[in-house]
Amino acid sequence: MKQIFLCAINNILSGTCLEDCKFCTQSVRYHADIERYNYKKIEQIVQEAKIAKNNGALGYCLVTAGKGLNDKKVDFVARAAKAIKKEVEGLNLIACNGTANKEQLTYLKEHGLDSYNHNLETSERYYAEICSTHPWSERYETCENVKSVGLALCSGGIFGMGEEKADRNALLASIASLSPESTPLNFYHPNPALPIKTRNIEIDEAASIIKQARILLGEEKLLMVAGGRELLFTGKEQLMFESGANAMVIGNYLTTEGIEASRDKKMLDTLGYKVATSCDTH
Ligand code: SF4
Numbered sequence: 001m002k003q004i005f006l007c008a009i010n011n012i013l014s015g016t017c018l019e020d021c022k023f024c025t026q027s028v029r030y031h032a033d034i035e036r037y038n039y040k041k042i043e044q045i046v047q048e049a050k051i052a053k054n055n056g057a058l059g060y061c062l063v064t065a066g067k068g069l070n071d072k073k074v075d076f077v078a079r080a081a082k083a084i085k086k087e088v089e090g091l092n093l094i095a096c097n098g099t100a101n102k103e104q105l106t107y108l109k110e111h112g113l114d115s116y117n118h119n120l121e122t123s124e125r126y127y128a129e130i131c132s133t134h135p136w137s138e139r140y141e142t143c144e145n146v147k148s149v150g151l152a153l154c155s156g157g158i159f160g161m162g163e164e165k166a167d168r169n170a171l172l173a174s175i176a177s178l179s180p181e182s183t184p185l186n187f188y189h190p191n192p193a194l195p196i197k198t199r200n201i202e203i204d205e206a207a208s209i210i211k212q213a214r215i216l217l218g219e220e221k222l223l224m225v226a227g228g229r230e231l232l233f234t235g236k237e238q239l240m241f242e243s244g245a246n247a248m249v250i251g252n253y254l255t256t257e258g259i260e261a262s263r264d265k266k267m268l269d270t271l272g273y274k275v276a277t278s279c280d281t282h
Contacts, residue, residue, distance in 0.1 A: 003276035004268055005222055005247035007059030007094075007184075008052035012040045012080060013073070017065045019133045021121070022195040023161050023188060026065040032193035039076055042083050049084045053091055055250060055261035056275040059182075060084065061094040061117060061154075067134055068099030068142075078111035085112040092279050094154055099134070099142045105149045115152035115181065118142045120174055122157055123167035130161060130196070143178050152181040159209055160188035160201030160228070168209060176216040182247065183217060185210060187228025203232045207243045214244025222247045230259050238271055 015026045015036030025032035049060050062077055069077075077095050084093060095108050096117035105116060120139050121127065127136035146153045155178055157171045175183055187206050188199045206228075214223055224247035225233065225240045233240050240248075250261045268275060 002273050004273045005276040006057045006250045008057040008251050009061045010048050011063050013064040019067050022130045025191050030193045032191055042080055045080045046083050046087050049088045053088050060091045061096050063096040069097045069104045074104045081112040099138050102145045102149050105145055109151050115154050116146040117154035119156050122163050123170035126163045126167040154182040155180040156184035158186040158188050160199040161196050162200055172213055172216055182222035184224045184226040186226045187232050189228050206232050207239050210243035210245050
């Protein structure tokens with residue numbers, strides 16, 4: 001029976017970013033109607049990790065808004081990770097805190113982080129159209145830093161932001177060149193406050209991106225359908241798994257409501273998939 005890996009996200013610092021990524025509601029520039037808050041309490045993060053674990057999550061991702069890590073943020077994420085590891089068994093802990101250098105990443109690793117997520121977002125060519133405040137090369141470099149300190153790399157991108165097919169191919173090739181342990185594929189979820197108003201992707205194209213990613217990344221890797229799943233694949237989840245996805249995000253996304261975990265579990269059951277209980281994909 002095919003196993004599906006579940007991953008949950010916790011936005012532990014929300015909506016306070018000064019960068020101008022046109023797809024992101026957490027940029028303060030676009031005044032999107034989202035909840036914005038400073039650092040969550042560590043006890044709350046631990047409680048939420050317990051809930052995610054009970055919902056079947058194996059991966060648990062600690063996300064902070066903002067371009068990258070600084071001393072305060074790295075210390076906070078490390079403390080949160082240490083507290084979770086102490087109280088919740090069996091979670092693969094991922095940090096997603098923007099650009100990071102080797103020293104910061106080593107510190108996180110020493111405090112219990114297993115993996116670091118940093119997405120390339122789109123092709124190098126199209127990136128200039130969606131962000132002017134930091135370059136794509138910095139994103140790629142952070143991914144290389146992750147690998148060089150021995151953390152597992154989680155890296156993917158967003159499709160449907162107005163890019164061309166050649167950009168999608170280029171993004172997938174760039175992701176594959178990093179050989180990440182896991183890859184989240186997001187499908188753009190339009191928000192009226194954001195400069196990118198529409199989504200130029202439909203379910204068939206999304207399925208072929210999943211297929212292409214599976215071929216490029218290899219059978220052993222985690223290939224996750226993340227944001228936008230609820231827009232494209234609700235009621236047609238079989239297609240994403242048949243196309244090669246073996247992981248998905250459960251619960252809410254960073255600022256967008258997802259699907260209730262119990263509904264997802266029922267869906268997996270109905271389709272005959274098992275919720276994975278170990279991160280070993282072999
Ligand atoms: S740097 Fe990250 S949090 Fe900030 S606007 Fe870009 S994607 Fe959003």
